[in-house]
Amino acid sequence: MKKEKRIAIFKGKKIRRQWNEKQERWYFSVVDVVAALSGSVSPQEYWRKLKERLKKEGGDETVTKCHALKMLAADGKMRLTDVADTEIMLRKDGLRKNIKLKKEKLS
8 A cells, every 4th residue: 555645524624644554554633633623723823832731741642642744734835744643632641632621721
């Protein structure tokens, strides 16, 4: 199977993803997932602040397991963006939970 890059749709938002053949797993753009889950008008800033908070709270594993991959950006150029696999995105103490907790604190 060749290296795949496809757009997934979640809650009406486009999520960039990339298949890693060697590890046999999908990697998803963290900023895209943040945009879909948080509803933030500035998902890059939201992710940057969330990363800082998680690091201050003890170097959360969610942040340390996010890696950078080049993905096609809105301007048509390949740019490095933080990515995480399905496990990091969905596990009980992963990215999804941290976004939900931050949203609740802001409400």
